[in-house]
Amino acid sequence: MITLREAIKKAEAWRESKVVSIRDCGDRWVFNFEHEEQGTWDSRIPDFAKEVLASVGYPEPVFSFKEDGHCEFFFVDENLDLLSKGKDVALPKEEP
Numbered sequence: 001m002i003t004l005r006e007a008i009k010k011a012e013a014w015r016e017s018k019v020v021s022i023r024d025c026g027d028r029w030v031f032n033f034e035h036e037e038q039g040t041w042d043s044r045i046p047d048f049a050k051e052v053l054a055s056v057g058y059p060e061p062v063f064s065f066k067e068d069g070h071c072e073f074f075f076v077d078e079n080l081d082l083l084s085k086g087k088d089v090a091l092p093k094e095e096p
Contacts, residue, residue, distance in 0.1 A: 002069035004029065005092050010069045011062055023048065025086035028063045031071075048083055049076055 002010070007029060008019050017033035064071050076083065 001066055004089070007031075007064045007066070007069045008092070011064045011071050014071045015062060019091070022089040022091060023083065023086040024089045025063075025082050027067065028065045029089070030083065030086065031062045031064055033062075046084065048086070048088070049080065 004022070008022075008031070011031045012019055012033075015031075015033055019031045020034055021032040023030040061074065061076065062071050063074050
């Protein structure tokens with residue numbers, strides 16, 4: 001098992017961008033990265049999906065698997081059930 005802090009470091013190196021929000025989805029985390037604001041959203045899109053979709057600077061958001069920390073892109077519309085059951089996680093405080 002990998003710690004959240006280790007997974008963040010690995011994902012940031014893989015994406016070459018800073019993680020700005022996290023969602024815990026059981027056996028994996030969903031990481032959103034720094035991005036430019038994307039304007040208005042369709043009101044039917046749930047808030048959690050807006051955050052994931054907002055990483056459009058990169059076409060797909062990223063799963064980071066807790067078992068080994070490997071990262072992979074995924075499509076939000078194929079994972080709405082998993083994402084809706086997830087819980088938002090506070091970013092760990094940066095170490096000095």
